[in-house]
Amino acid sequence: MSEATKGRAFGLASIAVGATELAAPRQLEKAMGIGNGEITGILRVLGVREIMHGFDLLMHDDPTPGLWGRVAGDLLDGVFLATALAKSRRPAGWAAIATAVTPLVLADMVCALASTKRKVVG
Numbered sequence: 001m002s003e004a005t006k007g008r009a010f011g012l013a014s015i016a017v018g019a020t021e022l023a024a025p026r027q028l029e030k031a032m033g034i035g036n037g038e039i040t041g042i043l044r045v046l047g048v049r050e051i052m053h054g055f056d057l058l059m060h061d062d063p064t065p066g067l068w069g070r071v072a073g074d075l076l077d078g079v080f081l082a083t084a085l086a087k088s089r090r091p092a093g094w095a096a097i098a099t100a101v102t103p104l105v106l107a108d109m110v111c112a113l114a115s116t117k118r119k120v121v122g
Contacts, residue, residue: 019051033089
C-alpha cells in the first residue's frame with residue numbers, strides 16, 4: 001500500500017471518528033457511563049480535531065506529519081478516556097469504547113513509525 005493510500009485511509013478514518021464525536025456526543029457519554037452533559041463540549045472539540053487530522057491527511061501525499069499528529073491526538077484522547085473512566089458509572093461501556101479505539105491507536109503508531117523509518121532509511 002502506498003504512503004498516499006495510507007494517508008487517505010487514515011484521513012477517512014479520522015473524519016468518521018470526528019463525525020461521530022460531533023454528531024453523537026451525548027450517546028458516547030451515555031455509553032461511557034457519564035451521560036450528564038458534562039463532557040459534551042469536550043467530545044465536540046475532539047471531533048473537530050479529528051476531522052482536521054482527516055483533512056490534513058487527505059490533502060498531502062506524504063502522510064508522515066499527519067500520522068504523527070494523529071499519534072499526538074491519541075495521547076490527548078488517552079488522557080480524556082482515563083478521566084472518563086474515573087467518572088464512569090458504566091465501566092463496561094467505557095471499556096467497549098476503549099476497546100473500539102485501541103486498534104486504530106496502534107495502527108497510528110505503527111504506520112507513523114514505519115513511514116518515518118522509510119523516509120530516514122530511504
